[in-house]
Amino acid sequence: MHAWTLAVHGGAGNFTSEHITKAEEREIRDAMQRALGAGGALLQAGDSALAAVEAAVEVLEDAPRFNAGRGSCYAANGKHEMEAAIMDGVTRRAGAATGLETVRHPVSLARAVMEDGRHVFLAGSGATAFAEAQGLQLEDPSFFRTDRMAQNLAAWKAYEAKQAVEAVGDGFHWTSQKFGTVGAVARDTQQRLAAATSTGGRTNKYPGRVGDTPTIGAGTYADEACAVSCTGNGEEFMRRVAAYDVSARMRYGDATLRESADSVVFDVLPEGSGGLIAVDREGTVVMPFNCSGMIRGYCRADGSFAVGLYGSEI
Amino acid sequence: MHAWTLAVHGGAGNFTSEHITKAEEREIRDAMQRALGAGGALLQAGDSALAAVEAAVEVLEDAPRFNAGRGSCYAANGKHEMEAAIMDGVTRRAGAATGLETVRHPVSLARAVMEDGRHVFLAGSGATAFAEAQGLQLEDPSFFRTDRMAQNLAAWKAYEAKQAVEAVGDGFHWTSQKFGTVGAVARDTQQRLAAATSTGGRTNKYPGRVGDTPTIGAGTYADEACAVSCTGNGEEFMRRVAAYDVSARMRYGDATLRESADSVVFDVLPEGSGGLIAVDREGTVVMPFNCSGMIRGYCRADGSFAVGLYGSEI
Numbered sequence: 046m047h048a049w050t051l052a053v054h055g056g057a058g059n060f061t062s063e064h065i066t067k068a069e070e071r072e073i074r075d076a077m078q079r080a081l082g083a084g085g086a087l088l089q090a091g092d093s094a095l096a097a098v099e100a101a102v103e104v105l106e107d108a109p110r111f112n113a114g115r116g117s118c119y120a121a122n123g124k125h126e127m128e129a130a131i132m133d134g135v136t137r138r139a140g141a142a143t144g145l146e147t148v149r150h151p152v153s154l155a156r157a158v159m160e161d162g163r164h165v166f167l168a169g170s171g172a173t174a175f176a177e178a179q180g181l182q183l184e185d186p187s188f189f190r191t192d193r194m195a196q197n198l199a200a201w202k203a204y205e206a207k208q209a210v211e212a213v214g215d216g217f218h219w220t221s222q223k224f225g226t227v228g229a230v231a232r233d234t235q236q237r238l239a240a241a242t243s244t245g246g247r248t249n250k251y252p253g254r255v256g257d258t259p260t261i262g263a264g265t266y267a268d269e270a271c272a273v274s275c276t277g278n279g280e281e282f283m284r285r286v287a288a289y290d291v292s293a294r295m296r297y298g299d300a301t302l303r304e305s306a307d308s309v310v311f312d313v314l315p316e317g318s319g320g321l322i323a324v325d326r327e328g329t330v331v332m333p334f335n336c337s338g339m340i341r342g343y344c345r346a347d348g349s350f351a352v353g354l355y356g357s358e359i
Numbered sequence: 360m361h362a363w364t365l366a367v368h369g370g371a372g373n374f375t376s377e378h379i380t381k382a383e384e385r386e387i388r389d390a391m392q393r394a395l396g397a398g399g400a401l402l403q404a405g406d407s408a409l410a411a412v413e414a415a416v417e418v419l420e421d422a423p424r425f426n427a428g429r430g431s432c433y434a435a436n437g438k439h440e441m442e443a444a445i446m447d448g449v450t451r452r453a454g455a456a457t458g459l460e461t462v463r464h465p466v467s468l469a470r471a472v473m474e475d476g477r478h479v480f481l482a483g484s485g486a487t488a489f490a491e492a493q494g495l496q497l498e499d500p501s502f503f504r505t506d507r508m509a510q511n512l513a514a515w516k517a518y519e520a521k522q523a524v525e526a527v528g529d530g531f532h533w534t535s536q537k538f539g540t541v542g543a544v545a546r547d548t549q550q551r552l553a554a555a556t557s558t559g560g561r562t563n564k565y566p567g568r569v570g571d572t573p574t575i576g577a578g579t580y581a582d583e584a585c586a587v588s589c590t591g592n593g594e595e596f597m598r599r600v601a602a603y604d605v606s607a608r609m610r611y612g613d614a615t616l617r618e619s620a621d622s623v624v625f626d627v628l629p630e631g632s633g634g635l636i637a638v639d640r641e642g643t644v645v646m647p648f649n650c651s652g653m654i655r656g657y658c659r660a661d662g663s664f665a666v667g668l669y670g671s672e673i
Contacts, residue, residue, distance in 0.1 A: 120485075137598045143569070144482055164568045165597045168458055169483040171434075171567020253485020254478045255457070255569075262576040262600035283479045284451045286576035286603040293604070298611035 048346035049088035050232045050328040053080045053101050055111050055340030056225025057276045057320040062355055069110070070354065073340055076108035077352045081344045084229060089346065094231035094239035094272070095133050095156075102129070102152040102241045105227035109191050113227045114150060116191050117245025119198040122252045125189045127245050128259040130166075131155040134238030134267035138162070141259035142176075144169035149182040152243045155259070157181060166259060194248065201249035226258055228265070228274030230324045234346075238324060240265050240272035240288075247279070257282035262289035270295045270325065271302055276339070277319010285313050291323055306331045332359075362660035363402035364546045364642040367394045367415050369425050369654030370539025371590045371634040376669055383424070384668065387654055390422035391666045395658045398543060403660065408545035408553035408586070409447050409470075416443070416466040416555045419541035423505050427541045428464060430505050431559025433512040436566045439503045441559050442573040444480075445469040448552030448581035452476070455573035456490075458483035463496040466557045469573070471495060480573060508562065515563035540572055542579070542588030544638045548660075552638060554579050554586035554602075561593070571596035576603035584609045584639060585616055590653070591633010599627050605637055620645045646673075 055077060065073075084101035088094070106114025117125045129151035130141035140159025143166070148154050157179045158167055167175055177183060226244035233239075242265040244258040256279035257264030264275040266288035273288040282288070287309050294305035302325040310320055310333040320334025322341060332341045341359070342352035353359040369391060379387070398415035402408070420428025431439045443465035444455035454473025457480070462468050471493045472481055481489055491497060540558035547553075556579040558572040570593035571578030578589040580602035587602040596602070601623050608619035616639040624634055624647040634648025636655060646655045655673070656666035667673035 122485075139598055141569075144567075163594075164565055165594045166569035166574070167565060168567040168569050171436075171565055175565060175567070251478055251481060251485055251489060253458075253482040253489070255455075255480035255482050260480070260574060260576075261597050262574075262603060266600070280477075280479045283575050284453050286580070286600060289576060289600040289603055290607070293607035294611055297608055 046234050047232070047236045048328055049234050050324055050330055050343065050345050051081060051084045051088060051097055051101065051229065052322045052324055052330045052332065052341070052343040053077060053084070053105065053227070053229045054274060054276055054322045054332070055105060055227050057334045057336050057339035058225060059317060059336045060338045065354065072110050073354065074352050076105060076110060077340065077342045080104040080229070081342055081350065084231060085344045088231060088233055091234055094233040094237045095131070097231040097233065098229040098239045098241040099131060099152055099156050101229040102227055102243050103150050106150050106152060106243050111227050112225050112245040113243040115189050116194065117189050118194045118248040120246065120252050120254070121249045123198065124252070125186060125245060126252065127151045127243070128256060129155045129241070129243035130259040130261060130265035131159060131241040132239065132261060132265055132267040133159070134269055134272050137268055139165050139261045141166040141261060142168070142172040143255045143259045144253065145172060146186050147173060147183045148176045149184050152241050154181055155241070165261060168255070197248045226276040228276060228322060230272040230274050230322050232324050232326065232328050236326055238267050238269070238272040238326065240267040240274045242274045257287070262286045264288055266292060268292050271323050273321055273323040275319065275321040277336070281314055281318045287314060287321065291321070302329050303331050306333050310335050360548050361546070361550045362642055363548050364638055364644055364657065364659050365395060365398045365402055365411055365415065365543065366636045366638055366644045366646065366655070366657040367391060367398070367419065367541070367543045368588060368590055368636045368646070369419060369541050371648045371650050371653035372539060373631060373650045374652040379668070386424050387668065388666050390419060390424060391654065391656045394418040394543070395656055395664065398545060399658045402545060402547050405548055408547040408551045409445070411545040411547065412543040412553045412555035413445060413466055413470050415543040416541055416557050417464050420464050420466060420557050425541050426539045426559040427557040429503050430508065431503050432508045432562040434560065434566050434568070435563045437512065438566070439500060439559060440566065441465045441557070442570060443469045443555070443557035444573040444575060444579035445473055445555040446553065446575060446579055446581040447473070448583055448586050451582055453479050453575045455480040455575060456482070456486040457569045457573045458567065459486060460500050461487060461497045462490045463498050466555050468495055469555070479575060482569070511562045540590040542590060542636060544586040544588050544636050546638050546640065546642050550640055552581050552583070552586040552640065554581040554588045556588045571601070576600045578602055580606060582606050585637050587635055587637040589633065589635040591650070595628055595632045601628060602635065605635070616643050617645050620647050624649050
């Protein structure tokens with residue numbers, strides 16, 4: 046028996062306490078606490094890391110304050126296009142889905158793809174048809190709507206109208222999206238690791254854009270060495286295969302989880318591009334980020350618990 | 360000035376000379392020679408590795424004998440769903456696309472996504488709309504049709520009707536698809552590396568299935584250490600982030616290209632699951648595969664040239 050550990054994130058960005066009202070902060074902390082509680086209860090009961098990360102992410106998908114599930118941002122065509130992935134570190138089985146407009150819990154679809162086992166990654170209407178065949182909960186697109194994200198898209202459109210898109214370039218002001226992607230990593234009492242991530246992607250993204258979240262190795266990855274979930278400017282994480290890179294540095298370079306995660310976040314990824322949460326077999330948790338804020342938290346079998354939003358916390 | 364090197368593949372599988380007629384073999388060798396010729400001519404003229412891998416893959420996409428572009432296999436819904444990726448090892452810029460039904464050259468769409476730079480990966484109708492906006496060549500879906508692939512799908516449907524899908528499991532007899540994915544890797548005269556891969560995916564795949572080919576790090580990857588293009592049972596390559604793993608073992612584990620590629624193909628990936636082609640900064644080419652055949656070839660600035668299909672060749 047090993048002491049279980051669970052960590053979750055709710056997105057990274059260049060925000061400080063000045064950008065978030067006290068009411069928003071309470072809402073965020075409450076949802077993070079509920080996500081940790083849901084996953085932690087399963088781990089405490091001896092359930093798997095896989096079940097815990099799925100449960101924690103489902104809570105955050107249902108919380109409209111985060112850019113995943115309900116509360117997802119809008120693509121340039123005014124639609125939600127959600128995506129998610131999950132990976133089991135024991136077997137390296139993985140499941141992922143993208144281009145979802147109606148699936149209530151994208152992470153559960155990712156889990157269903159993994160359990161089905163024929164494929165790893167399904168996209169678009171094929172993914173939704175599979176979700177329906179599996180009996181997963183579907184919702185009308187309006188279910189996922191929030192005024193906040195509708196305003197976010199409108200602001201982007203206004204910005205684009207004023208300025209040539211070419212001038213925006215690759216960075217594309219993703220940092221205006223303060224509340225991002227959600228994810229979880231866990232070690233269970235049998236020392237098994239798992240990771241899951243879910244997102245609405247980037248506001249005003251090209252329709253059909255696939256990000257790092259559902260890309261195994263980029264935004265989500267787990268094996269016997271560590272489990273990793275990333276958040277930030279997804280394209281940067283994809284080009285660097287960031288989540289897998291944490292594991293590779295540990296396994297081939299004899300680095301610790303801390304050293305590996307810090308190298309990826311502070312040396313490899315561009316400054317301001319985001320962060321990640323990761324856990325290793327010993328239950329070590331790291332949560333480095335190279336922007337001013339990342340919504341993050343953890344809990345452990347010993348009862349320790351913390352949630353932070355800004356640079357100076359936990 | 361460095362001596363340029365180009366390698367291409369046309370798919371791996373458990374085939375031997377008994378499964379391929381002499382006429383088919385001539386067709387395959389001819390297309391491989393033309394692909395190497397197209398890419399080699401660019402490299403000889405001092406053009407980039409990126410341009411060379413795109414040109415080589417375009418030739419194989421147009422050759423109906425390969426499962427990419429024209430000649431792609433059918434998904435379970437009777438449609439072609441093509442995908443491709445390209446990556447520049449110098450900048451780690453990358454582009455990818457999936458779920459394409461009408462794009463003549465999926466690799467050129469991947470290149471256009473990369474050059475646009477806002478995103479790395481586009482899927483489905485959004486990817487096709489982007490292709491159209493970029494002025495890329497589109498074709499009616501019937502353009503991609505071959506009797507061979509239509510028969511392949513029919514055989515799969517008959518097989519499924521006789522046998523519960525559950526019993527087929529993860530392997531799903533992908534090896535019946537003898538002629539697969541195509542890809543290219545190159546080092547140019549400025550010692551720059553690049554990789555590209557293109558495929559129709561797997562016959563009878565679930566609609567919307569995304570494979571390793573467009574997944575940066577899984578089936579396609581390039582950086583300053585090496586450029587890699589994979590072919591085989593894509594899901595296995597995705598779970599192991601196979602293409603990036605070749606680079607990680609070189610950079611963190613001080614392994615040579617040969618050692619890294621052999622470890623990934625013979626120790627990490629399941630036996631019979633496929634192979635890869637890779638090139639490093641010194642121009643070393645490796646083409647390991649763990650099944651009985653892989654269509655492969657290379658050419659170099661010194662005029663050396665070889666194409667092989669079976670285990671004993673080159």
